[in-house]
Amino acid sequence: MFNWLHPYAKTERAYALCNTLLPYFFVTAVVGLLVGFIWGLAFAPSDYQQGDSFRIIYIHVPSAILSMSTYVAMAIAGFVGLVWQWKTAYMSMIAIAPVGAILTFISLFTGAAWGKPMWGTWWIWDARLTAQLILFFLYLGVLALYGAFSDKTQAGKSAAIMALVGVMNIPIIHYSVEWWNTLHQGATITKFGKPSIAPSMLWPLLISIAGMVGLIGTLVMMNLKNQILRRELHRPWVIALLQKTESR
Amino acid sequence: MKPVNPLTSIIKRDLVLAYRQKAELLQPLLFFVMVITLFPLGIGPGPETLQKVGPGVIWVAAILSALLGMDKLFRDDFNDGSLEQLQLAHVSLSWAMFAKVFVHWCGSFLPLLLISPLLALFLNLTPAMYWALIQTLALGTPLLSLVGAIAVALTVGLQRGGVLLSLLLIPVFIPLLIFATSAVDSAAMGLNYAPQLAIIGAMLCFAVAITPFAISYAIRVSHH
Numbered sequence: 001m002f003n004w005l006h007p008y009a010k011t012e013r014a015y016a017l018c019n020t021l022l023p024y025f026f027v028t029a030v031v032g033l034l035v036g037f038i039w040g041l042a043f044a045p046s047d048y049q050q051g052d053s054f055r056i057i058y059i060h061v062p063s064a065i066l067s068m069s070t071y072v073a074m075a076i077a078g079f080v081g082l083v084w085q086w087k088t089a090y091m092s093m094i095a096i097a098p099v100g101a102i103l104t105f106i107s108l109f110t111g112a113a114w115g116k117p118m119w120g121t122w123w124i125w126d127a128r129l130t131a132q133l134i135l136f137f138l139y140l141g142v143l144a145l146y147g148a149f150s151d152k153t154q155a156g157k158s159a160a161i162m163a164l165v166g167v168m169n170i171p172i173i174h175y176s177v178e179w180w181n182t183l184h185q186g187a188t189i190t191k192f193g194k195p196s197i198a199p200s201m202l203w204p205l206l207i208s209i210a211g212m213v214g215l216i217g218t219l220v221m222m223n224l225k226n227q228i229l230r231r232e233l234h235r236p237w238v239i240a241l242l243q244k245t246e247s248r
Numbered sequence: 249m250k251p252v253n254p255l256t257s258i259i260k261r262d263l264v265l266a267y268r269q270k271a272e273l274l275q276p277l278l279f280f281v282m283v284i285t286l287f288p289l290g291i292g293p294g295p296e297t298l299q300k301v302g303p304g305v306i307w308v309a310a311i312l313s314a315l316l317g318m319d320k321l322f323r324d325d326f327n328d329g330s331l332e333q334l335q336l337a338h339v340s341l342s343w344a345m346f347a348k349v350f351v352h353w354c355g356s357f358l359p360l361l362l363i364s365p366l367l368a369l370f371l372n373l374t375p376a377m378y379w380a381l382i383q384t385l386a387l388g389t390p391l392l393s394l395v396g397a398i399a400v401a402l403t404v405g406l407q408r409g410g411v412l413l414s415l416l417l418i419p420v421f422i423p424l425l426i427f428a429t430s431a432v433d434s435a436a437m438g439l440n441y442a443p444q445l446a447i448i449g450a451m452l453c454f455a456v457a458i459t460p461f462a463i464s465y466a467i468r469v470s471h472h
Contacts, residue, residue, distance in 0.1 A: 082465075137419040144415050148406050154472045158402045161466055162416060165398060169420050172451070176423035180430060 011228045012237050014088040018221045018228075025217030032211020040204035056114045058205060062212035064107035064128075067135060068170065070100035070216060074142070075167035078160030090156025091231065093163065094146050095223035099216055101139035108132055127178040134173050138166040152231065254339040255347050262351035276317035277359050283309040284367050295372040302371030303381055303432035307425050310360060310385065311392065315414045317356045318396045321348070322404045322467070331404075332471060341464035346456075349397045349463070357389040373432075380435035384428035387448045391424055394452075394459040401466035424448065 007013045040058035074096040081089030111129060112122045123129065142159050149155035232238050266273060287305045288298055325331045325348075334344050364385060368378040399416045403409030431444035 134419045134422055137415075141416040141419060144412055145402065148403070148409075148412055151472065154405075154469060157469045157472075158466070161398065161402060161462060161469070165395070165420060165462070169423065172423045173419075176426040180426040 009084065009086040009088055011088055011091075011232050011235070014091075015225060015228050018225045022218065022221045022225075025214045025221060028214025029211055029218050030214075032207055032209075032214050034211075036204050036206075036208030036211050040201075040208060044201050044204050050118060053114065053117050056110050057201075058208045060107060060110040060114060061205060062209040063103045063110065064132065065209060066212055066216060067100060067104040067107055067132070070096060070103055071135060071139065071163075071170065072167060074100060075160075075163040078156075078163040081156060082160050082164075087153070087156070087231070088228070090153070090160060091227040092220070092224055093160060094143075094156065095220050095227050097139060097143050097146070097159075097163075099219045099223065101136065101143060103216065104132060104136040104139060108136060127180070131174050131177045134177070135170070138169075142166065254337050255343055258334075258339075258344055258347045259351055262348055263354070266351065266355040272317075272320060273355055273359070276313040276356055277363065279316055280309050280313040280360060281363065281367070283312060284370060288370070298370075298372045299374070299377075299436070302368075302373050303377065303429045303436075304425075305371060306364070306367055306381060307384075307388075307428050310357075310389065311418070311421050311425065313360070314356065314389070314392045314396060315417060318352075318393070318400050319410050319413060321352050321397060321400045326404045326470070331467060335468065335471070341467065342460035345397065345401075345463040345467065346460040349393050349460075352397075353390055353393040357385075357393065360389070361385055374436065376435045376438065377432050380432045380441050383445055384431050384448060387445060387452055388424050388428050391448070391452045391455050392421065394455040394463075395420060398459060398462045398466055401463050401470060404467075405470040424451065427451075 008017055037058055041055050044055070046052045046054070074093050077089050077093035077096060080086060081093060108129070111132070115124065116122050142163050145162050146155045146159040149158060229238055229241075284305060287301065291297060291301065322331060325334075335341055337344065361382065364382060365378070368381065373381065396413075396417055399413055399420075400409075403413050403416070406412065427444045427448050431441040431448075434441040434444065
């Protein structure tokens with residue numbers, strides 16, 4: 001696998017790979033989000049208890065589910081960077097970080113907006129909400145640490161170490177928060193996902209999740225391309241690329 | 249002449265340094281006591297309220313004062329170049345870092361453990377709660393030092409690392425806070441709090457095994 005991956009340590013190859021993958025992610029994003037959202041928001045049956053306000057699920061759940069996987073992806077990129085000393089791995093890590101942070105924020109925001117009509121409160125110290133908030137803080141920490149260094153190689157290494165510390169902590173945080181909550185409050189309110197959801201509601205949700213994956217991929221690829229161009233500004237291939245774009 | 253063990257000399261040197269800078273040792277401790285004094289003033293002096301929030305207050309104050317004092321863990325040695333010398337020394341950097349963190353723990357958290365009876369009086373804790381609190385502090389504060397040292401080592405080269413350090417570390421310390429306060433809460437209700445202690449102990453064992461390598465790697469990154 002290493003032999004297969006190794007060429008992408010070069011920024012030029014990584015850039016080309018981004019260009020190849022970008023259209024696929026983009027199409028998945030557009031089709032998935034359009035179909036999922038329109039189906040979910042307009043055509044799926046409304047919930048017998050929550051009425052139409054449950055429809056925020058089609059934004060809330062994809063972002064909430066994917067925010068943690070995005071963090072793991074970021075940490076894996078950082079780990080690859082630390083082990084094999086790849087510049088492109090650090091670049092991908094830091095290309096993923098802001099996307100994941102915003103995703104976490106979206107899930108918190110939509111959760112609050114959903115919580116107001118359903119639970120009568122914007123915020124409640126429930127296990128999942130708290131874990132999500134801490135995840136948001138972890139993202140911000142990685143971004144802040146990366147931004148604090150002017151030498152970007154050092155910044156990448158430092159942020160990667162912090163991302164790894166965070167990823168080891170995520171399961172501990174998850175279970176500690178769950179335990180803390182059950183100790184203090186008894187029954188949890190948000191375990192609504194566990195009872196099986198009707199297929200007519202499930203399908204648009206799954207399509208939205210796929211679309212969200214596409215959107216994340218698109219944004220990360222675009223961000224990574226920018227990172228590569230900015231860092232490699234003086235390389236011949238970047239200069240040639242810029243000249244080609246200008247003459248067009 | 250007997251050859252000097254580099255680890256003992258590191259420990260000895262750091263202990264002497266800590267002893268000679270008494271003000272720096274005392275300040276986080278005073279901060280700890282004063283933060284705790286603020287709480288009865290802020291939320292009212294009712295003994296029951298204080299007993300309810302007491303364990304959480306003590307732990308939050310301990311974390312804050314740890315963040316305050318931890319910034320100095322590597323800073324002076326980084327600035328005068330002794331950290332760089334340590335990397336060249338005839339001892340693995342991980343061991344050296346472990347020794348430094350250990351001495352730092354002795355200097356900053358042992359006094360905190362010693363002063364905690366006073367705080368238990370302030371916050372109206374029962375003896376059972378106090379005993380649980382001491383145990384969680386004894387197991388949990390080394391964890392604070394070890395995990396915190398990673399972030400300190402990463403930010404040591406930065407001009408204003410202090411606030412950044414708190415941003416990085418507070419989310420990481422949350423599980424410890426949860427388990428520690430829940431242990432004391434269980435003790436208050438007369439329940440068995442061994443599971444919580446066991447989990448904190450397990451986290452500590454894990455940290456002892458892993459963090460020295462992370463700290464020494466972070467130190468090398470900082471000397472980039």
